[in-house]
Amino acid sequence: MRQLALATALATTLLSAGALAQAPQDGAGSLGARISPDSLRGHLSYLSSDLLEGRATPSRGLDLAAEYIAAQFRRAGLEPAGDDGYFQTANWQYAQRQPGDLALTVNAGGATLNVPHGGASAGFLDPLSLAATPAVFMSWKAALEDGGAANGKVLVVPAAPVPGAAATLQKQLKSKPALILMVDRERRHSRSGDGWLIDPEQPVVKGAPPVVLLHAADAAAALEKGGATVAASVKPPQVRPVKLRNVVGLLRGSDPQLKNTYVLLSAHYDHLGIRDGEIYNGANDDASGTVAVIETAAALAAEKERPKRSIVFIALWGEELGLLGSRYYGRHPVFPVKDTVANLNLEQVGRTDDSEGPQVASVTMTGFDYSNVSDYLRKAGEQTGVRLWKHPKNSDMYFARSDNQSLADLGVPSHTLAVAFGFGDYHGKDDTWDKIDYDNMARVTRTVALALRNIANDSSKPAWTSVPNAAKYLEASRQLHGGK
Numbered sequence: 001m002r003q004l005a006l007a008t009a010l011a012t013t014l015l016s017a018g019a020l021a022q023a024p025q026d027g028a029g030s031l032g033a034r035i036s037p038d039s040l041r042g043h044l045s046y047l048s049s050d051l052l053e054g055r056a057t058p059s060r061g062l063d064l065a066a067e068y069i070a071a072q073f074r075r076a077g078l079e080p081a082g083d084d085g086y087f088q089t090a091n092w093q094y095a096q097r098q099p100g101d102l103a104l105t106v107n108a109g110g111a112t113l114n115v116p117h118g119g120a121s122a123g124f125l126d127p128l129s130l131a132a133t134p135a136v137f138m139s140w141k142a143a144l145e146d147g148g149a150a151n152g153k154v155l156v157v158p159a160a161p162v163p164g165a166a167a168t169l170q171k172q173l174k175s176k177p178a179l180i181l182m183v184d185r186e187r188r189h190s191r192s193g194d195g196w197l198i199d200p201e202q203p204v205v206k207g208a209p210p211v212v213l214l215h216a217a218d219a220a221a222a223l224e225k226g227g228a229t230v231a232a233s234v235k236p237p238q239v240r241p242v243k244l245r246n247v248v249g250l251l252r253g254s255d256p257q258l259k260n261t262y263v264l265l266s267a268h269y270d271h272l273g274i275r276d277g278e279i280y281n282g283a284n285d286d287a288s289g290t291v292a293v294i295e296t297a298a299a300l301a302a303e304k305e306r307p308k309r310s311i312v313f314i315a316l317w318g319e320e321l322g323l324l325g326s327r328y329y330g331r332h333p334v335f336p337v338k339d340t341v342a343n344l345n346l347e348q349v350g351r352t353d354d355s356e357g358p359q360v361a362s363v364t365m366t367g368f369d370y371s372n373v374s375d376y377l378r379k380a381g382e383q384t385g386v387r388l389w390k391h392p393k394n395s396d397m398y399f400a401r402s403d404n405q406s407l408a409d410l411g412v413p414s415h416t417l418a419v420a421f422g423f424g425d426y427h428g429k430d431d432t433w434d435k436i437d438y439d440n441m442a443r444v445t446r447t448v449a450l451a452l453r454n455i456a457n458d459s460s461k462p463a464w465t466s467v468p469n470a471a472k473y474l475e476a477s478r479q480l481h482g483g484k
């Protein structure tokens with residue numbers, strides 16, 4: 001991997017040698033000069049160090065990262081914009097079951113299968129005790145159409161097609177099964193197996209059948225064949241309070257009117273944590289985006305002239321668990337959403353070794369045609385020598401896959417910027433800081449900083465376009481601005 005990194009670095013140098021020889025800041029002026037590869041490397045090597053244990057939500061490593069980001073915002077001189085200094089605190093709970101608290105027995109064809117610890121998981125709080133009960137296997141469609149064949153039985157269904165689908169099934173089911181067993185061999189919907197977050201604002205579905213995820217392949221196969229019975233015993237988990245924190249800093253705008261409007265620059269600082277004893281450092285995903293936010297904040301705050309609009313810098317928790325931190329911000333905006341003119345969200349801005357081929361001196365944007373935000377980036381890129389490009393498939397496909405979605409849903413033009421969508425160590429244990437191309441990352445960060453400032457200085461604000469895929473965001477924007 002070192003050789004590969006060297007080759008990439010060499011390619012970067014060759015491609016950018018001309019521009020670098022003339023202007024070390026890539027034509028981005030004093031703002032660009034304040035953004036340096038060494039500074040980026042320094043921040044990134046800490047945030048993705050083993051000490052932070054992969055920054056799982058929630059974890060001590062995540063808290064250390066939050067404190068570090070707050071310290072950098074403080075150093076830059078940003079105004080604290082949270083409820084607790086720079087922290088916007090979500091007071092949630094974390095539920096955890098002990099080994100042996102969940103026991104499942106499958107009887108099929110005279111054989112008894114005791115599902116071992118880790119072979120099943122459940123995210124409910126009430127205790128459950130179920131004597132041997134006949135199981136019936138159904139597709140999702142059949143289960144939703146079923147008028148009562150599953151009544152009093154254990155309903156076995158395949159893995160949920162999308163996260164959150166289990167709750168929908170619970171609500172829409174016409175039958176009354178004693179238990180829903182969801183076959184989830186690949187652990188697609190249970191991140192840790194033994195712990196889960198509880199959002200006190202989410203209503204609990206009362207009287208809905210409990211859902212247990214089944215990971216054990218042999219038990220799943222026996223149940224899919226039919227004619228099995230299931231017995232279950234589930235003890236209540238231990239529940240403790242947790243504080244989850246977005247880190248929010250403000251650079252106050254200079255224009256008497258426009259300073260009451262906001263441009264957001266965001267990135268998620270959480271990652272996957274420790275799995276099977278291995279630390280998943282998440283250097284590119286998304287310590288890189290977080291560090292680009294820190295660096296941009298420091299560079300813009302050090303400029304003599306303040307941008308006209310205010311700029312909000314946010315590091316978000318819980319993206320990897322389903323955009324939780326940004327959804328939280330959307331429900332509890334620190335600054336009015338209707339006065340928020342755009343959100344640039346950064347993901348994977350460090351590595352150039354895209355699975356589809358190297359991406360040097362270039363940056364791509366999701367929902368490319370959905371708004372005119374691309375205009376600001378293209379213009380900034382002309383100054384820094386960074387090409388803005390549209391990925392033919394991923395542009396639309398990845399739009400909903402990161403935190404920009406949360407504000408887009410509320411009507412704010414929001415996009416995710418990335419250098420490489422796919423890379424070899426994506427969500428792997430080897431996404432480490434030594435594989436980042438820091439020279440390239442500095443150029444991309446300069447581009448982001450310039451674009452952000454251009455948006456902040458423009459008296460007209462970014463707007464959604466009329467492309468069909470952006471229709472619902474355009475509508476949300478109309479609602480947000482009073483139907484206009």
Ligand SMILES: [Zn+2]
Binds near residue numbers: 268286319347
């Ligand atoms: Zn990410």
